[in-house]
Amino acid sequence: MTAPITMFGPDFPFAYDDFLSHRAGLGAVPAAAHGTEIAIIGAGIAGIVAGHELMKLGLKPVLFESDRIGGRLRSEPFKDGAGAYAELGAMRFPPSSRALFHYFDKVGIETIGFPNPLAPDTPSTVIELGGVKHYARTKDDLPKRFAEVERAWAEALEEGAHYGELTAAIRARDVATIKRLWHHLVESLDEESFSGFIANSKAFRELGFRAREMFGQVGFGTGGWDTDFPNSILEILRVVATGADDEHRLVVGGVEQLPRRLWALVPEVMAHWPSGTSLASLHNHVPKPGVAKIAPGTTKKFAITDRYGTTTEYDAVIVTCQVWLLSARIDCSESLFHHDLWMAMERTHYMQSSKTFVMVDRPFWRDVDPATGEHALSMTLSDRLTRGTYLLDNGEDKPGVICLSYTWSDDALKWLALPLDDRVRLMLHSLRQIYPTLDIAQHIIGAPITVSWESDPNFMGAFKANLPGHYRYQRRLFSHFVQDDLPEPHRGIFLAGDDISWTAGWAEGAVTTALNAVAGIIRHLGGTAHPENPDPIDRWSDLAPVRLVE
Structure with a gap:
């Protein structure tokens, strides 16, 4: 194996x-x-x-x-929410985090699959870019252009970071090979930004600017990468080479x-x-x-x-x-x-991060339109203000939770000065452009919950990104x-x-x-x-x- x-x-x-x-x-x-x-x-x-x-x-x-x-392991319960909660900080955990999972096991933590875009535990995903909506249950449902961009990213990693050899060494815990490869990458890429790395790759040069723009908006795994574009490419390589962006788990409760x-x-x-x-x-x-x-x-x-x-x-x-x-x-x-x-x-350079959650009466997003065969609402990636919308199902007989918007850096700063009700109003407006016949508001119960970590005086930012x-x-x-x-x-x-x-x-x-x-x-x-x-x-x-x- x-x-x-x-x-x-x-x-x-x-x-x-x-x-x-x-x-x-x-x-x-x-x-x-x-x-x-x-x-x-x-x-x-x-x-x-x-x-x-x-x-x-x-x-x-x-x-x-x-x-x-x-x-920042902060699970905020909704008032009178029958156990529903909002994960204001960390909310998805890769199994590659073996030290973390040691403590999960020690205290009896249960996890389930996190509903990332196109993940096995996600009923469906909508990607909306430039006003064009793409509905997908698997990657194969997306237009050919998405596969080309995903392939370009894989080729860029191989060309610029010896990705296959590096990940094989990490799997095998081959210290000598890891040190040889990584030391070379540190010496050669420390001054390189993420955006510079992909722009200089042969695969993305051939596909052109629009492909890089699409990659920034959509990414592959947890979603778009463009808020990380100014950061060091070494930060990104650490994430992808160690499986930190894969197979995420959600903590039950x-x-x-x-x-x-x-x-x-x-x-x-x-x-x-x-x-x-x-x-x-x-x-x-x-x-x-x-x-x-x-x-x-x-x-x-x-x-x-x-x-x-x-x-x-x-x-x-x-x-x-x-x-x-x-x-x-x-x-x-x-x-x-x-x-x-x-x-x-x-x-130290900290990333800003903003999330806004609402509790809804039930996981209505699983409803299927008999005319189209599509779900009423899907995990949604967009170039609109919301950027990422996640659907958290607590069971058919319990209130569900929607993370209306999860944003970082400049996208998070757009929300910083806005009070909670204005955030929710604008987020619902953005989602209405993608789902014009769906009234999400009629399903909302209780008071919304939001966070902007950069405005919290005890944190001043969400997390470091060199x-x-x-x-x-x-x-x-x-x-x-x-x-x-x-x-x-x-x-x-x-x-x-x-x-x-x-x-x-x-x-x-x-x-x-x-x-x-x-x-x-x-x-x-x-x-x-x-x-x-x-x-x-x-x-x-x-x-x-x-x-x-x-």
Whole structure:
């Protein structure tokens, strides 16, 4: 059998899934360190995973949270919605996210197929471009031009990125081949944008501008790619080569269950703490308030001041919030990080993202018009304001949910200043142009739910997406957990979260960087990984991302 594609590298090809499942565990700290308090800033999935694993080691994680547990794993229930909810942050999860799925399995999360365009779990898809509507149940129902564009993308990947050889190496976990191929791509493509990569490919040059425009509007997999066109092509290659854009799963009942169940989970095996201990019980069931200040301590290494002015000192800190907050929202002492790392944090480029959901009386989109044989409403990709419309079926006897619009970057900014009712009105107007005889509004029940992550002061953006030339910055951020060569004042504070990872925007990156930070904490307190289960620090010299000349 062919091995499954996983998020194994390509920048740092460490097998986090094997590391997590190993019977020896993640390591140990000296008994004298048991009970040591470790501050964790942010109770999103990175903070919760880090806290869970540190607690198992016998340490006392102290989580600070400015809003609510879960971060951008946020499942917002509709009021009186019989269990219906809106996934405001991450909502589709590739099985290649093996570290993430380790925790799904640990807490009993159930997933089903996500209704992406033309996916097996999608009854039908409508693509509307330039006022022309195409209805399809499979790719074969689309005009020939779509297949030509899809083929051009495949050829561009092969021509410019040795795609077949790279993905085969990732499947086989062939570290030597991955490093050889990826190091060459980093050196040759770091300054290349996504749009430049496809425009310079032979296949897209032959098809012309309209084909690139169609690819940007429609894409293949989750939908259009044009909001990513200014970003580094390396960002896109990481996504497609590791299967991050394929076979997505939806969490039954909402993905926020993951951080909340881990928060309450009592580990079967745990050092130091009595039976029945959980993160929730260590915190009296509520995280500490959000952080206002991080500074050098007097009796311990770090002083953390919460939003109400209470200061407590800690031997070590993990920071999982988005890095912009360390200069824009948190008074973080400049002395805690080297100026090159501050530069990397300040140059981080975040994507905007907007979603608007409505609850409807039933999944009426499954109704079939006897005259045309088409569904009343389909998963819809459009060049209109809505861009992507997704249909979430909770069962025939339950209210359904429509994500009227899911947008990024400039498309998301178009909605930013508009109040909720205006958003819904304009979205329904756009969809009415595509489905002129369908009255979606008559099916809407309850109050709509919307989000613009860039306007949330606790996030200031949805997820990182590196621009061309930003590889060196990302390497500085990712590498920060390996601290042997850092000056003493810079040791003991660790960065984690998806924007520290190579796969920002995917929960897998938040999980794996949390595990990196845990490895750093173990070393900082005089501990080690188990010799039978080397951790990311043990493997750093062999697997470290290529370093470009500065």
